Amino acid sequence: MSPIIMISNLKKAYGIFTVLHGIDLDISEGEVVCVIGPSGSGKSTLIRCINRLEAFSDDSSIVVDGVTVGPGKALAKVRAEVGMVFQSFNLFPHLTVLKNVMLAPMRVRGTKPAEAERKARELLARVGIETQAEKYPGKLSGGQQQRVAIARALAMEPKVMLFDEPTSSLDPEMVGEVLDVMKTLAGTGVTMVVVTHEMGFARQVADRVIFMDGGRIIEQGTPTEIFDNPKEERTRSFLRAVLDH
Amino acid sequence: MNLLNTFFNIPILIDTFPLLLSGLLVTLEIGVTSIIAGLIGGLFLALVRLYGPGPTPFLAKIYIDIFRSIPLLVLLIVVYYALPFVGIRFSPFVSAVVALTLVSSAYTAEIFRAGIEAIPHGQFEASQALGLSPRHMMVDVILPQAIKIVIPPLTNNCINVLKDTALASVVAMPDLLKQATQAQALSANPTPLIGAALIYIALLWPLVSIVARLEKRFGREKRP
Numbered sequence: 001m002s003p004i005i006m007i008s009n010l011k012k013a014y015g016i017f018t019v020l021h022g023i024d025l026d027i028s029e030g031e032v033v034c035v036i037g038p039s040g041s042g043k044s045t046l047i048r049c050i051n052r053l054e055a056f057s058d059d060s061s062i063v064v065d066g067v068t069v070g071p072g073k074a075l076a077k078v079r080a081e082v083g084m085v086f087q088s089f090n091l092f093p094h095l096t097v098l099k100n101v102m103l104a105p106m107r108v109r110g111t112k113p114a115e116a117e118r119k120a121r122e123l124l125a126r127v128g129i130e131t132q133a134e135k136y137p138g139k140l141s142g143g144q145q146q147r148v149a150i151a152r153a154l155a156m157e158p159k160v161m162l163f164d165e166p167t168s169s170l171d172p173e174m175v176g177e178v179l180d181v182m183k184t185l186a187g188t189g190v191t192m193v194v195v196t197h198e199m200g201f202a203r204q205v206a207d208r209v210i211f212m213d214g215g216r217i218i219e220q221g222t223p224t225e226i227f228d229n230p231k232e233e234r235t236r237s238f239l240r241a242v243l244d245h
Numbered sequence: 246m247n248l249l250n251t252f253f254n255i256p257i258l259i260d261t262f263p264l265l266l267s268g269l270l271v272t273l274e275i276g277v278t279s280i281i282a283g284l285i286g287g288l289f290l291a292l293v294r295l296y297g298p299g300p301t302p303f304l305a306k307i308y309i310d311i312f313r314s315i316p317l318l319v320l321l322i323v324v325y326y327a328l329p330f331v332g333i334r335f336s337p338f339v340s341a342v343v344a345l346t347l348v349s350s351a352y353t354a355e356i357f358r359a360g361i362e363a364i365p366h367g368q369f370e371a372s373q374a375l376g377l378s379p380r381h382m383m384v385d386v387i388l389p390q391a392i393k394i395v396i397p398p399l400t401n402n403c404i405n406v407l408k409d410t411a412l413a414s415v416v417a418m419p420d421l422l423k424q425a426t427q428a429q430a431l432s433a434n435p436t437p438l439i440g441a442a443l444i445y446i447a448l449l450w451p452l453v454s455i456v457a458r459l460e461k462r463f464g465r466e467k468r469p
């Protein structure tokens with residue numbers, strides 16, 4: 001079976017500053033991939049190219065579930081199939097938690113309100129927020145907001161979920177509740193690409209860990225290969241730095 | 246009490262009051278029509294300026310700059326007195342509404358643009374990532390949040406439009422000011438003018454205090 005995400009020669013530059021130097025990466029259906037690396041190495045840019053929140057160079061190619069990611073009609077199809085969770089949650093503050101989760105299925109898939117609500121409540125229960133459904137996002141803790149954001153993305157029944165440092169803006173005591181939801185999700189067969197600084201999570205949940213530096217994939221492998229037996233010096237020094245403190 | 250008789254002659258005021266009220270009605274007709282048309286035009290211009298294809302954002306910017314620069318009185322006179330030379334002839338009412346709308350939509354466009362630009366970028370990205378179309382993104386996510394920001398300046402703009410309707414009297418529109426000056430001429434007494442001034446104040450004072458309250462309320466509200 002062909003990979004669900006096929007990235008080849010992905011290049012991205014801001015002016016003369018190249019952020020991604022021709023990345024090649026295939027991800028299989030159901031795979032959980034964690035992307036690690038120092039700040040500014042291009043991790044966010046890489047996953048933001050997958051649903052084209054960032055435009056990329058014309059000679060690059062990204063194919064998601066058989067659809068080429070490019071400007072135009074096909075992009076809507078890709079985005080409907082690819083969910084994304086942001087570091088800063090980005091919930092819609094003027095809508096209740098329930099409406100946040102219901103909006104996209106109703107507008108994009110044409111789901112009837114009653115069905116969208118049933119589905120939304122089910123998802124909110126899955127992430128443990130069912131009792132907060134009628135509240136506005138501003139009234140929730142960071143951990144709760146991020147779980148709502150995960151439910152909102154899942155409401156579109158995406159085949160791929162992208163996470164960009166989903167726990168980095170959370171108070172330490174709330175990191176666990178979000179990671180737990182993600183762990184459960186990893187068992188459901190959805191393909192996940194997770195940019196994270198949570199090495200414990202990557203080791204425990206990832207099928208594959210990718211180490212990036214300077215806009216390139218330096219090394220990739222199973223968590224055991226990367227964390228216990230890194231081959232590249234850059235990987236070693238990065239891990240030493242993050243695992244030490 | 247000669248002064249009172251001259252400037253606040255009650256019998257004259259009572260006599261001319263129906264005339265002033267009919268003028269107020271015309272003022273409101275011009276004002277409300279221009280405000281509504283200006284809102285629609287302004288939202289359209291703001292969206293073109295921000296997201297229009299090709300050279301249209303630039304054209305929208307030019308429009309906005311021109312109509313914020315031209316004095317309304319000059320525009321009104323051009324519309325009413327100059328356009329007939331090229332065969333475009335508007336009634337006084339239409340001339341007034343056209344001139345006010347052209348200018349109001351330029352100001353309104355800038356207000357809407359500022360409101361949309363004040364929405365955090367993450368709201369756009371989350372909408373796009375969910376697959377919402379640009380139209381749904383604007384209607385369901387961005388504009389409902391921007392509305393809160395733009396209501397105080399939009400109300401301010403309404404006040405300005407209502408005030409500026411007084412300029413319509415120069416194109417022979419029987420608005421509040423025109424009726425007052427005519428009544429003044431007929432009765433040889435300035436009381437109707439004072440009456441008109443008081444009616445303008447009575448009309449706009451509530452709006453002015455609403456703006457003050459809105460600015461205080463929305464100013465205090467923290468944005469995420």
Ligand SMILES: Nc1ncnc2c1ncn2[C@@H]1O[C@H](COP(=O)(O)OP(=O)(O)OP(=O)(O)O)[C@@H](O)[C@H]1O
Pocket residue numbers: 014019037038039040041042043044045046
């Ligand atoms: N809009 C932009 N304009 C210019 N440069 C940018 C822009 N966005 C990102 N960059 C640069 O691109 C590089 C890669 O950024 P990116 O956000 O992908 O890194 P990252 O690996 O996600 O880092 P972090 O761990 O800090 O989130 C950085 O050097 C950043 O400064």
Ligand SMILES: [Mg+2]
Pocket residue numbers: 043044045164165
């Ligand atoms: Mg990042």
